[in-house]
Amino acid sequence: MTEISFDNTENAFAYKSDKDLKKANFLFTSMGSRLLVKLGIRLTPWVIRSGLPLKGLIRNTIFSQFVGGETLEETASVVDKLGKYHVQVILDYGVEGGDNGESGFDHACDEFIRVINYAASQPNIPFMSVKVTGFARFGLLQKLDHSVEVNAGSLMKRYQKAVSELTAEESDEWKRVQDRMLKICMVAEEKNVGVLVDAEETWIQDPVDVLTILMMEKFNKKKVIVYNTLQLYRTDRLKFLTDSLEAAEIRNFILGAKLVRGAYMEKERKRAVDMHYLSPIQPDKDSTDLDYNKGIEFCIEHIDKIATIVASHNEYSNLYATLLLKQKGLPLDHPHIHFSQLFGMSDNITFNLAKAGCAVSKYLPFGPIKDVIPYLMRRAEENSSMSGQTGRELALIRKEMKRRGTIK
Numbered sequence: 001m002t003e004i005s006f007d008n009t010e011n012a013f014a015y016k017s018d019k020d021l022k023k024a025n026f027l028f029t030s031m032g033s034r035l036l037v038k039l040g041i042r043l044t045p046w047v048i049r050s051g052l053p054l055k056g057l058i059r060n061t062i063f064s065q066f067v068g069g070e071t072l073e074e075t076a077s078v079v080d081k082l083g084k085y086h087v088q089v090i091l092d093y094g095v096e097g098g099d100n101g102e103s104g105f106d107h108a109c110d111e112f113i114r115v116i117n118y119a120a121s122q123p124n125i126p127f128m129s130v131k132v133t134g135f136a137r138f139g140l141l142q143k144l145d146h147s148v149e150v151n152a153g154s155l156m157k158r159y160q161k162a163v164s165e166l167t168a169e170e171s172d173e174w175k176r177v178q179d180r181m182l183k184i185c186m187v188a189e190e191k192n193v194g195v196l197v198d199a200e201e202t203w204i205q206d207p208v209d210v211l212t213i214l215m216m217e218k219f220n221k222k223k224v225i226v227y228n229t230l231q232l233y234r235t236d237r238l239k240f241l242t243d244s245l246e247a248a249e250i251r252n253f254i255l256g257a258k259l260v261r262g263a264y265m266e267k268e269r270k271r272a273v274d275m276h277y278l279s280p281i282q283p284d285k286d287s288t289d290l291d292y293n294k295g296i297e298f299c300i301e302h303i304d305k306i307a308t309i310v311a312s313h314n315e316y317s318n319l320y321a322t323l324l325l326k327q328k329g330l331p332l333d334h335p336h337i338h339f340s341q342l343f344g345m346s347d348n349i350t351f352n353l354a355k356a357g358c359a360v361s362k363y364l365p366f367g368p369i370k371d372v373i374p375y376l377m378r379r380a381e382e383n384s385s386m387s388g389q390t391g392r393e394l395a396l397i398r399k400e401m402k403r404r405g406t407i408k
Contacts, residue, residue, distance in 0.1 A: 199260065
């Protein structure tokens with residue numbers, strides 16, 4: 001069995017030309033400047049709205065690093081290139097959700113189905129992702145989540161009570177949301193494409209969880225089509241994982257679980273302070289890491305009943321998952337284990353896992369530049385700490401450039 005090393009830059013960057021590496025070096029160096037990143041986050045949305053002729057600059061820098069293209073068809077070249085190195089793709093229609101009205105929500109639903117149909121026509125795209133806020137009104141989800149006290153009873157009981165408090169108009173609106181989700185999952189089942197349901201903010205997550213569990217109950221009987229996303233930076237998600245398995249056993253379906261650390265930490269903590277409730281976020285990174293790794297351990301321990309996607313940029317967590325598989329005498333490409341990282345980040349993890357024989361993918365967003373700006377700004381912000389992700393990315397890029405002799 002191949003020994004996995006995340007320091008092997010020859011594997012990590014084999015798919016990048018010298019020019020690509022130089023561009024990545026420039027980009028991550030720029031992201032290392034917090035002042036520059038803050039300025040970019042503030043100015044870029046305005047630049048796009050104003051129509052200034054800087055779209056080409058954005059497209060050739062941060063957009064090309066983290067996004068597959070403006071259209072579904074433009075992603076093809078990226079998907080093909082990744083496929084040559086045994087790296088698969090999770091397609092993400094990268095338009096952020098919003099209160100777009102019923103016609104907008106119907107359009108988003110149709111787009112998700114278009115993504116599924118496209119993925120099914122390609123040999124290298126086993127999954128796509130959906131955001132429920134792409135086809136449901138945020139305010140409706142918030143009412144369904146907060147019609148009752150946060151810890152009053154089980155998830156299903158909280159949900160049933162919340163549904164009973166909807167107006168007739170809101171009930172019809174929620175029915176349309178359920179119908180959209182059902183339509184998406186039906187096409188996904190027919191085409192054999194996995195649907196990864198993104199996590200949302202804590203104050204709208206309950207109805208998303210319920211909707212996803214109901215879809216898993218319907219479509220995950222013999223194979224796994226639907227996956228829920230669990231943010232382990234939440235203090236309650238490890239227990240939710242065990243509760244989800246219990247629900248799967250009772251309702252007779254295979255649990256699909258995508259494990260992530262989380263995406264809304266600052267927003268969550270600020271809201272908790274502003275509204276005077278206990279923060280749902282772990283007190284520190286170590287606590288998050290501990291729960292994340294316990295989550296991996298739990299899923300692999302119950303691998304016959306849980307299909308897991310280890311969606312992480314943490315080197316230890318990925319390595320830990322492979323070690324657990326080896327300890328249990330399971331193959332690294334077991335059908336119930338998949339690894340994933342964002343396109344444009346952590347190539348040292350992705351390509352070395354692929355080289356070792358793991359099933360691994362890049363999460364590949366696509367969409368018009370103006371629509372994916374919020375996604376790009378989050379990538380810039382989370383990479384702005386030189387001691388964190390950006391520092392590691394730069395060190396690896398420069399190590400490979402030195403190996404190739406392009407820098408001294």
